[in-house]
Amino acid sequence: MNLTAEEWTAVRLTLIVAARAVGFGLPLAVITAWVLVRHRFPGRSLLNAFVHLPLVLPPVVTGWLLLILFGIRGPIGSLLYDYLGIRLVFTTAGASLACAVMTFPVMVRSIRLSLEAADMGLEQAARTLGAGRLDRLFNITLPLASPGILVGAVVAYATCLGEFGAVITFAANIPGQTQTLPLAIYAALQVPGGEAKAAELSMVSLTLALIGLLLSEWLGKRLNVALGR
């Protein structure tokens, strides 16, 4: 494959955007999943529905909602811009945010499943041995849920690589800044004679997705072995 410098930029940018999305989204997803599994409170169903919203909404709508919330004049966006000087809309960071929001349900679901499968008996045992709440979370619950957490992260990463609707709506299609692989493919198809370029980029996209899926499978197995199961 002979990709141009511009195309390589798109590939590199895609990897960076996905990494940032997962990096920031994962801790939040772990906390959300833990709250949903271990706590009963009013509004729990609402939180659950809210978390899963990006999964069922048209991505364009998610992107548009992000624009309203995080735009320079939006309720959150204006705070970020006025006090911290952070502008999300039409930036690389914005593309990451859109990816993070879109893949959040994927991560929460995967982590939730592994937390639900965790043996409460082991936590009880840890309690009688003097381990407090956070102690149990970090030494028993999370290590035992780590296969689910890691697999969730890898699948989310792979999904980020293909995120289109929300990204183009919220972050636009700016080469070198927000133009990730799928956006580059879309842009190539808009130009007459760009099919060859689109095909090349699609091959890259396919390869990356495949690597992601194989990696998650392998990681899950390895971790379960390491955890003595």
Next chain:
Amino acid sequence: MTLTFRMRHHFPAIDMDMGFETPSSGVTMLFGPSGCGKTTIINAAAGLFRPDECHISIDGKVLGDTKTGIWLPPERRRVGLVFQDARLFPHMSIETNLRFGMRRTEPGSIRFDEVVDLLGIRHLLARRPKTLSGGERQRVAIGRGLLAQPHLLLMDEPLASLDAPRKAEILPFLTRLKTALKLPIVYVTHSPDELSQLGDSVVLLEKGRVVACGSVPDVAGRADLPLGQRDDAGAVLVCRVAEHDGDSALTRLEGGGVTLWVPNQDAEIGAACRVRIPAREVILARRSPEAISLHNIVPGTVRRMTDGPRRQSVLVEIALPDGVLLSRVTPDAISRLALEPGSAVLALIKSTSIEVLGATTPG
């Protein structure tokens, strides 16, 4: 020094109202059929289950009391719990498992090396729980509980999930543990073997109520309790090894105020041991028989007689100077010997039918 436990709780299927006091030294057995409340007591004592009403204290230190609103969480109770299914942490080595509770408490009198050697688990330290046998796992779980330096150790049927050979492998460890460490132990079981071998006192439970509470020899020797209704009912006597007779290959035990001859025991003179004498192995006589192979002819007085299941047998409680024997005989035997409470009888016991516990037989 006592362990006080009282609780009341309403479950959909059963109302539980249980209370007992037991010496806070030695092993207290909670004994009863499944569903009688044994595990509920253990969980309440560990702090994992909070009953509607309760008062739990060890030597005056309150662990939980609903009246005053005191409820120490499990992690602050210093009460160890050994579960039936071991519950070792699968992602840690055996050594890390053992040190888990130890690292979370101030150093105490129970030392790592001592426990590891006592339980015979030194060769397992580097391994993962998955690679251990059931018996090995249970030994590690016991060690892990001990090393958290508990003030009280609870054991919830620790041998129930093991087969007979594995049980036989662990029982001696538990007997050693009991004498080596001065730690009150509450032990749940429904096995009479474990009861008579390990227990110092016993709380007898049935359908969420305490039926009887007392020392194991006292409770095991009562003909009127559920224990006596079992086929394997038997009295327990606390004995001392008095003499080894090399010529006859017999050992003389003194206990319950009487002398018992048993097959040669591999124990030092003066060593304490227990014997269990199954009721069905004890023959009753009014006069001493002559020319008989029997070594043990023990005089006593009939104290109580109760009908066995389906009235096919009678369980006779025979008072000894300092203990009690049980004998199961037919109603016909009772009338032929004209036995009634207060009658003097002779209990005839084959030396081979006496189960010596806590001392090992050579060979």
